[in-house]
Amino acid sequence: MIYKLTYENKEQALADLKAKGILVEVEFNGEKHEAYGNGVAAVVEIGLILLTPPVMEGMEVIEEPIYADGYHYDVMSSELYDFGANLVEPKNPKHAFAGHSITEEFPYEPQFLGDEA
């Protein structure tokens, strides 16, 4: 399963991922490490998502870019989680896993299907 997640900020995201056992702290070689929990193949820190590009004059930013609300993560795991309202279904995903369709987690109509379908 690929989960696309949005949180108010990074701290809230990390707290939830740890609470669900997606990120765990393990000790290895005498040191604490952040690691993936059972069944987790990847946790990707997406961070900020650009909605409106900045207005630039040369390399000078005239108008600041506008970012989507929140701080974003993608999780790939074989486990089932209830993320509640943090789980989102973006219409225009900004991140994909290599070899996976960017829309594979969401129902969609093939683009070549017209009104006849």
Next chain:
Amino acid sequence: MSLLDTASLIVTPNGYKEGKLYSVIPSDGSGDMSVTRATTATRVNSAGLVELVPYNLLSWSQDFTNGWFAYLGSITATANYGTAPDGTNTSTRILFTSNNQIWAKAISGLTNLNGTFSVWIKGVAGQTIAISYGGTDNVVTLQSGWNRYSVTAVGTIDFIFIDTFGSTATDIEVWGGQVVEGSTAKDYQKTETRLNIPRLDYSNGTCPSLLVEPQRTNQYLKSNDFANWSNNNGTNTITPNYAISPDGIMNASRWVATGTGYRYNLYGLFTLGTTTVSIYAKRNNSGTQKFGFFLNGSGTVDYELNLTNEWQRFTYTFNLTNEYQGLSAEVGADVSIYGYQLEAGSYATSYIPTTSASVTRNADVISKTGISSLIGQTEGTLFVDVYRPNQASPFLFTLANSVGSNSYLNSIYIFQLPNDKMVVDCFVSGVKQFGIETSVGITNGRHKIAVAYKQNDAVVYLDGVLLGTDTSCNIPPFSAFEVNNVDIGSTSNFDINSVALWKTKLDNATLAQLTTI
């Protein structure tokens, strides 16, 4: 009998299939390694070309019922219907009910609209059937028996079809579908999920090594579509598909600097901190060529590429503080470029193509459980031959009685510490039995390491030299072997030339000989 004949397990980058790396010893399958990545990835193939693994973009290439769907009426498809060209019972029968119907499948992962769909088809000789790539049909006339047909096009949609538009056949068998980028069909490559294929990489020479990398994300969108990067100051022109690129396809771009300036793409998402940018580039003429990366909004060449007439991959690591980075040049530069990558981390990893979104390649994990019979229990030897490509690219090999986050509690592991030192540790029920490590960081390049063990007698050799011994240790039970381990936060990045186990503790003279580079 040679030393290798006495090994209980030998794994080399040799035979493989999806999710599996075959062991040389034993040859009955009991030592085959499980390979997990859950994503595709790229490698350098035996021809020295950057290649998607697998290059066949069609999943489940021998099952035309998996992910395929009918459009415009009822179509019946039956998998494993008859004898395929390879003699197996894996052909699929497709029974159309009329003309003007489509049997379709979506294709993901295309980074180049120029692609080729090929498929073996058997039907009534003389009848016609249409095959389509990206919306372009090729109506082919069927020959007697199985024959491979293909269609090459510049696609406009991410779908392939087998359809009956403008054709006469309605009852056919198909097998061995393949979609590749470029105009050459390539040798057929069987696929299933496409996601867990070991990468036999030829970056280090003519012999392959097994590439093991950490999870990384290419955050830069349109990684090989420089003409459509969002911003430039009008001082450069880009010619797409100008030259044969490092992936062997005519998809490298030409950058001609008519003035001094820059081009970059707003990649839409980013995380700040230690970041590495990389690109393949070469010069197109012998004139002045000042060309390179600009960083953190400078717009000028901050890291100049030492260009030659041959393709090279250039990398640069810096502290990313904003989302404005890309390429810059001074007037006169005439350069071919391919495959821009921006990834969090202190070194570059294999190229991850992107189009409209950033893309993540997951970590490579190689493991085998349930092999207590192949691992020496009271005594034994673990040998690894490894290539370390760059600083801060650690490796990890673990003999344990489980895999996962707690596997180290009963284990012997070979690990590269963050300070570049290498350590061999042994734990029994979480109690450290011995720890033997180098006094200084190990160098980049190839290393051969062996740890031989039995109760109160452990020894480690590195590159032909005795590294250390321990005479007061217990040995845990072993049933598993693991390379890399995301469950303990491992970020391994290295190439494996070979791994071997013996169920005896080899003597020091043999260990020295075995580990000599």
